[in-house]
Amino acid sequence: MTTVAYRGHETWYRVIGDGPRAPVVILHGGPGAGHDYCVPMGALAGDGRAVVLYDQLGCGNSTHLPDADPGFWTVELWVEELANLVRTLGIADRFHLLGQSWGGMLAAEYALAHPDGLLSVSICDSPAANELWRAAAHRLRAALPPDVLSALERHEAAGTLDAEEYQAAVRVYEQRHVCRLDPMPAPLAATYAQMAADPTVYHTTNGPHEFSATGTFRDWTIVDRLPGITAPTLVVAGAYDEAAPEVWAPFVERIPDVRSHVFPNSSHLPHLEEPDAFLAVVGAFLRAHDA
Secondary structure, three states: OEEEEEEEEEEEEEEEOOOOOOOOOEOOOOOOOHHHHHHHHHHHHHHHOEEEEOOOOOOOOOOOOOOOOOOHOOOHHHHHHHHHHHHOOOOOEEEEEEEEEEHHHHHHHHHHOOOEEEEEEEEEEEEEHOOOOOHHHHHHHHOOOHHHHHHHHHHHHHHHOOOOOHHHHHHHHHHHHOOOOOOOOOOHHHHHHHHHHHHHHEEEHOOOOOOOOOOOOOOOEOHHHHHHHOOOEEEEEEEOOOOOOOHHHHHHHOOOOEEEEEOOOOOHHHHOOOHHHHHHHHHHHHHHHOO
């Protein structure tokens, strides 16, 4: 495996493609979701650029630390891991960032901490604050069939989140607002499998389920800091996304150089649900900012 050293641990990465255009680094979601479901974004290499995929510390092929203190998992940890990766790869002076879900949150944090050399930021299906995420999840859950919502609330109150009835109710929500494809695409299934094998990072930072955002990152927000992002920014989401419009609106309202796009037939994963449209929109944005 190809890895770089970071704080005594290892960050795994993979490079797809090559060419004269500026490379793009892909930041997966979670935290803790791993890179697998982002592999189809490797098609962005068709423009003649390198696409860098990696697993953030704590998941996938990078070092796992299931016994780490919850306070170990910080935004700064992953911002500096990314900075270490791009420096080691020799691309820190000219590259794009694309972050999906939590990855978009991380991309925005990186853009504030390390603006030099960053040509553009693509924020895909991401909240500008976890408080906004929780409010949107509550609204979307309220629109579920009554029996589904009842099952969610009953098992969450009882703490029986492993119950089949609860998992079935979660799948109803996910089929509406996470991925509308049936069957589930293989890259996404691989991501779910690796998260189930080691949920340490996800459960610690996010919480026990998709709706929560109640873990150690529950109070995270970047809203008031967004005007400080100087890189050209693209914000995208799906029309049925659990990252609802009110969740990502602050990015569009507060980042100085920004544009947005909504994919009409997608939920949380437009790159899987509408891959051709996703590659066209994001590819055009990257090409426009390669200089």
